[in-house]
Amino acid sequence: EAGVxxxxxxxxxxxxxxxxxxxxxxxxxxxxxxxxxxxGQGPKLLIQFQNNGVVDDSQLPKDRFSAxxxxxxxxxxxxxxxxxxDSAVYLCASSLLQGPYEQYFGPGxxxxxx
Amino acid sequence: xxxxxxxxxxxxxxxxxxxxVKCTYSVSGNPYLFWYVQYPNRGLQFLLKYIxxxxxxxxxxxxxxxxxxxxTSFHLKKPSALVSDSALYFCAGHTGGFKTxxxxxxxxxxxx
Numbered sequence: 001e002a003g004v005x006x007x008x009x010x011x012x013x014x015x016x017x018x019x020x021x022x023x024x025x026x027x028x029x030x031x032x033x034x035x036x037x038x039x040g041q042g043p044k045l046l047i048q049f050q051n052n053g054v055v056d057d058s059q060l061p062k063d064r065f066s067a068x069x070x071x072x073x074x075x076x077x078x079x080x081x082x083x084x085x086d087s088a089v090y091l092c093a094s095s096l097l098q099g100p101y102e103q104y105f106g107p108g109x110x111x112x113x114x
Numbered sequence: 115x116x117x118x119x120x121x122x123x124x125x126x127x128x129x130x131x132x133x134x135v136k137c138t139y140s141v142s143g144n145p146y147l148f149w150y151v152q153y154p155n156r157g158l159q160f161l162l163k164y165i166x167x168x169x170x171x172x173x174x175x176x177x178x179x180x181x182x183x184x185x186t187s188f189h190l191k192k193p194s195a196l197v198s199d200s201a202l203y204f205c206a207g208h209t210g211g212f213k214t215x216x217x218x219x220x221x222x223x224x225x226x
Binding site for chain 1 (some may be wrong): 137150215217
């Protein structure tokens, strides 16, 4: 079974530039999550999709971050414009459904904003 | 506010000794609790979960965890630590599948 795929693995940009991350979840998984993990902290949920609908985006800085999962499969997270404090690892995860199901994580994208 | 706390930044244990990584939670309703492990340069991996039923749950790589409702704890344990268990461990929880909350993580060092 293929795991969660993410790209790119690394990205370095200057502040005020834009960046996009891509995630392809495990086939058949209805729920997709984007997390931000700042060094030394646990992952923080940015947005959660159930199929192509948003379940929770309460911690997504909507003035600069956006995410979509148009066909209920892969997803894109965008930052525009980036700030220095956006430097982090962005993790994508998927689970079979919402509820008592474990999440499967991709390798993450390490973003450095200079 | 809902939260998951891991009170220890780091745990050191000698190989062959039992290990415990602590987690406490404050989650409304009946919690779903999880442990994940993160090895260097690798993504988070699921270890085990508590949903309901038996308070002692067993997971991957010989790990187990005990759910204690009165103490609101979900400590991760292993009877005999291996050097290869050295990694970053995260406790996580949610209710009803919404907004999973992760602890800050505990780094486990197992010394040979």
